[in-house]
Amino acid sequence: MPNHVEFHxxxxxxxxxxxxxxxxxxIFECPECSYIRKWNPTTNEMNLVDSGDENxxxxxxxxxxxxxxxxYNPN
Numbered sequence: 001m002p003n004h005v006e007f008h009x010x011x012x013x014x015x016x017x018x019x020x021x022x023x024x025x026x027i028f029e030c031p032e033c034s035y036i037r038k039w040n041p042t043t044n045e046m047n048l049v050d051s052g053d054e055n056x057x058x059x060x061x062x063x064x065x066x067x068x069x070x071x072y073n074p075n
Contacts, residue, residue: 012055012056012057013053013055013056013057014056014057014058014059015030015031015032015033015035015052015053015056015057015058015059016030016058016059016060017029017030017031017035017037017058017059017060018030018031018060019060019061019062019063020062021062021064024040024041024042024043025038025039025040026038026039026040026041026062028058028060028062030052030056030058030060032056033052033053033056034050034052034053035050035051035052035053035056035058036048036049036050036052037049037058
């Protein structure tokens with residue numbers, strides 16, 4: 001049996017979180033609601049500080065200061 005999970009997100013609003021780093025922690029905060037999640041990649045500890053709007057799917061990523069992602073070509 002294949003390990004395939006498909007999530008359907010129809011009917012949900014989507015918010016993009018802004019990521020920043022504070023010490024060992026990456027903090028993802030939603031500019032549209034009160035959602036805040038903290039992640040420590042060293043210990044793999046994750047804390048949901050505020051779940052924000054329960055009817056919204058959140059995503060986001062952290063881009064280190066000075067990284068020019070558009071300059072990198074994976075091909």
